[in-house]
Amino acid sequence: MQNRIQELRKSHKMTQAELADVLEVTRQTIISLEKGKYNASLFLAHDIAEFFGLSIEEVFIFEGGHINVEETIRETKARHE
């Protein structure tokens, strides 16, 4: 999963330490998120998006995996019969 944290942080002219401080996480967390070492929790994702005035989906890019809902439901239901 990709994210626009670094880009958004820079456009707000903030350092990693400042962003970490605002979000009440450590600088390590910001570095790791920007570097893609791991993914934010739902809470932190929400706080980041809210801080930048965006939706979670606008900050975090979830690639692939577009499910055909109707088909998936049919298949899954069949599997459970």
Next chain:
Amino acid sequence: MQNRIQELRKSHKMTQAELADVLEVTRQTIISLEKGKYNASLFLAHDIAEFFGLSIEEVFIFEGGHINVEETIRETKARHE
């Protein structure tokens, strides 16, 4: 944090086992999320929202904590000078 998983699952006439199967998690996970025992990861939150054709923010209700962005930036920057 609240979520609308149970409501959405029922409106799709699915059991917990079926939803778990579709989302490729265990039934325990669905039960625990519906019961509010813990929060979904960002990944799972995305998969759930996508499955129901909604945004993460439409499925998960993040209460409180509305930050005044400009003020927070000013304060935080001051703290870092």
Next chain:
DNA sequence: ATTAAAAGTAAAGTTTACTATACTTTTTTG
């Protein structure tokens, strides 16, 4: 009323987000 299906509980184990600390490298600025 029985039975079966669905929902729920409990607890131990794994994985991963996040912290804390300490040190190194890169970038910025005077």
Next chain:
DNA sequence: CAAAAAAGTATAGTAAACTTTACTTTTAAT
């Protein structure tokens, strides 16, 4: 260029999301 600020690396530890298994309670169907 030199100093300071910012960014990055590494690693051990904690917390919480998620799994696995096994058993109990509630709801639905006949």
